[in-house]
Amino acid sequence: LNKGADGARADNTTRLKVTVASWLMQQTPPPSPIIHGQNKFGRGFNNNATGQLLCPIDYDWNDPV
Numbered sequence: 001l002n003k004g005a006d007g008a009r010a011d012n013t014t015r016l017k018v019t020v021a022s023w024l025m026q027q028t029p030p031p032s033p034i035i036h037g038q039n040k041f042g043r044g045f046n047n048n049a050t051g052q053l054l055c056p057i058d059y060d061w062n063d064p065v
Contacts, residue, residue, distance in 0.1 A: 024049045 018037035025035055031049035033042035045051045048061075055061040 020053075 021035045021037040024031055027049065031047055033047065035042060035047065035050065043050050045054060052061045
């Protein structure tokens, strides 16, 4: 039972990564570096688009301090 739940969770996570990457790439201008659905390069806090989404609400992503 746990094996099936883990597989479903992994499938949902993979699908979510691809969907969010596609959604972000539709922005004008597109994020730089370009975000690919299956490639982790340029994601996370290294990218302004994904960094803003990951930044806690108590902090201002645009504040350089």
